[in-house]
Amino acid sequence: QITLKESGPTLVKPTQTLTLTCTFSGFSLSTSGLGVAWIRQPPGKALEWLAVIYWDDDWRYSPSLKSRVTITKDTSKNQVVLTITDMDPVDTATYYCAHEDYGAPSFDYWGQGTLVTVSS
Amino acid sequence: DIQMTQSPSSLFASVGDRVTITCRASESINSYLKTYLNWYQQKPGKAPKLLIYATSNLQSGVPSRFSGGGSGTDFTLTISSLQPEDFATYYCQQSYTTPRTFGQGTKLEIK
Numbered sequence: 001q002i003t004l005k006e007s008g009p010t011l012v013k014p015t016q017t018l019t020l021t022c023t024f025s026g027f028s029l030s031t032s033g034l035g036v037a038w039i040r041q042p043p044g045k046a047l048e049w050l051a052v053i054y055w056d057d058d059w060r061y062s063p064s065l066k067s068r069v070t071i072t073k074d075t076s077k078n079q080v081v082l083t084i085t086d087m088d089p090v091d092t093a094t095y096y097c098a099h100e101d102y103g104a105p106s107f108d109y110w111g112q113g114t115l116v117t118v119s120s
Numbered sequence: 121d122i123q124m125t126q127s128p129s130s131l132f133a134s135v136g137d138r139v140t141i142t143c144r145a146s147e148s149i150n151s152y153l154k155t156y157l158n159w160y161q162q163k164p165g166k167a168p169k170l171l172i173y174a175t176s177n178l179q180s181g182v183p184s185r186f187s188g189g190g191s192g193t194d195f196t197l198t199i200s201s202l203q204p205e206d207f208a209t210y211y212c213q214q215s216y217t218t219p220r221t222f223g224q225g226t227k228l229e230i231k
Contacts, residue, residue: 037220046211046222046223046224046225047160047168047211047213047225048222049218049219049221049222052220060218060219061219063219096167096168100215105156105215105220106158106170106174106213106215107160107168107170107213108170108173108179110167110168111167113167
């Protein structure tokens, strides 16, 4: 079955770079039509899509974070890595990775999420 | 970006009630007979769960009391007879284009 799990620091200081890793199983990101996205949710607020990377190395970013975010994949390790530079307290959120099938695009499998707090 | 607007933002209902949540997109999200609108349920401290994809298709394992409809820019999620486990927050999301965007959520609470 498909599982995803986020890992990374729980606390970062303002201006630092955040690096989160999504480790997944049950599918391969070399399979045509598949992608892994990152979505975040500030405490008590709505979901915000951040980025996606697809099987063919195509990627898309949220315009609001485009200058600060990078998404990469390591197919051999079944991992997707998200980096966000210049972190600010408003970036405090639970960060989720999720599986997307481009053929019927929706987020059908999610990781459990990881809470990242930005504070000095 | 396509803006997704849900109404109401919160809703009080009782077990057994029929409830409908509305989602409006800022532009059409139809393409080639498909409509790229999904619904998720989220409970406190948990990841969202996909309920309905492509407007009206029930995700595997989701009870049939959940249904979705609509086209173009206006969509609905209906729960035919509320059960205790349905009290949660619901989000719509468009997958017509990137950036993918979510509605602001509808919190369904017990009356």
